[in-house]
Amino acid sequence: MIAEASANGDHEDQDADEVFNDRTCIVTREAGSPETLIRFVAGPDGTVVPDLKRQLPGRGCWVKAERALVEKAIARKIFARALKNKEVRAEPELGALVDQLLVVQVAGMMNLARKAGQFISGATKVDAAVRSGEALAVFHASDAAADGKRKIDQARKAWRLGNDLEEEIPSFALFTAAEMDELMGQNAFIHAVALAGQAGEGVVKRATMLETYRHNGPSGANGGAGRSET
Numbered sequence: 643m644i645a646e647a648s649a650n651g652d653h654e655d656q657d658a659d660e661v662f663n664d665r666t667c668i669v670t671r672e673a674g675s676p677e678t679l680i681r682f683v684a685g686p687d688g689t690v691v692p693d694l695k696r697q698l699p700g701r702g703c704w705v706k707a708e709r710a711l712v713e714k715a716i717a718r719k720i721f722a723r724a725l726k727n728k729e730v731r732a733e734p735e736l737g738a739l740v741d742q743l744l745v746v747q748v749a750g751m752m753n754l755a756r757k758a759g760q761f762i763s764g765a766t767k768v769d770a771a772v773r774s775g776e777a778l779a780v781f782h783a784s785d786a787a788a789d790g791k792r793k794i795d796q797a798r799k800a801w802r803l804g805n806d807l808e809e810e811i812p813s814f815a816l817f818t819a820a821e822m823d824e825l826m827g828q829n830a831f832i833h834a835v836a837l838a839g840q841a842g843e844g845v846v847k848r849a850t851m852l853e854t855y856r857h858n859g860p861s862g863a864n865g866g867a868g869r870s871e872t
Contacts, residue, residue, distance in 0.1 A: 667706040668724040669715050677847060678854075679704040680712070680740060682721060690721045690732040692740050694747060701725055707851050708858040712737045744852040748816065749825040751844045752781075756829055760842035763831035765790055771835045772797040777811050779846045781834045783822060784815040790833060791815075814849045 703724035755761035822830035
């Protein structure tokens with residue numbers, strides 16, 4: 643739940659230096675890590691732009707990686723106050739732009755992990771990786787056949803029960819098959835798995851942020867999930 647500064651949610655009278663601390667969400671006032679926050683800066687033309695790599699120069703501000711909070715910051719004109727510039731403007735499409743950039747980031751990391759041998763596709767290989775315990779997370783096309791997802795979900799459940807774990811291996815369904823064809827070309831997949839290693843971990847981290855952003859908070863996918871997919 644979003645923490646409100648006052649009973650009516652009006653933040654205008656708060657002192658900006660106190661409210662907008664480094665790595666504190668400008669909407670919720672909650673501190674966070676780079677993995678849970680998105681940095682924003684003002685571009686040369688005064689337009690607010692996302693800084694996913696946290697490398698752009700100038701004063702920055704942070705919003706928890708939830709689209710609803712980005713939309714709220716736009717509606718309440720919080721970016722201008724956080725960046726201490728009344729001329730700063732956040733376009734209505736900013737929330738959608740963040741989603742697009744997160745999508746590109748996930749797809750790019752999947753391609754990098756594939757080259758490193760830490761992201762493999764194919765239902766049989768995914769099933770084997772899950773049952774052997776090599777899988778960090780599984781990925782499905784969101785419109786994949788229910789039977790294919792069910793078989794892999796059975797492997798996830800078997801691994802959890804066989805190892806007396808509380809949670810299953812995470813499962814993500816972020817893109818349709820057509821979206822992946824457009825994003826990844828010949829590297830598109832229906833079922834895939836991220837394996838241990840820096841690149842594989844990078845895929846899971848970025849997928850988690852995109853999932854969290856779209857669902858306005860942690861979803862079932864990161865709790866051992868995929869339960870909503872079955």
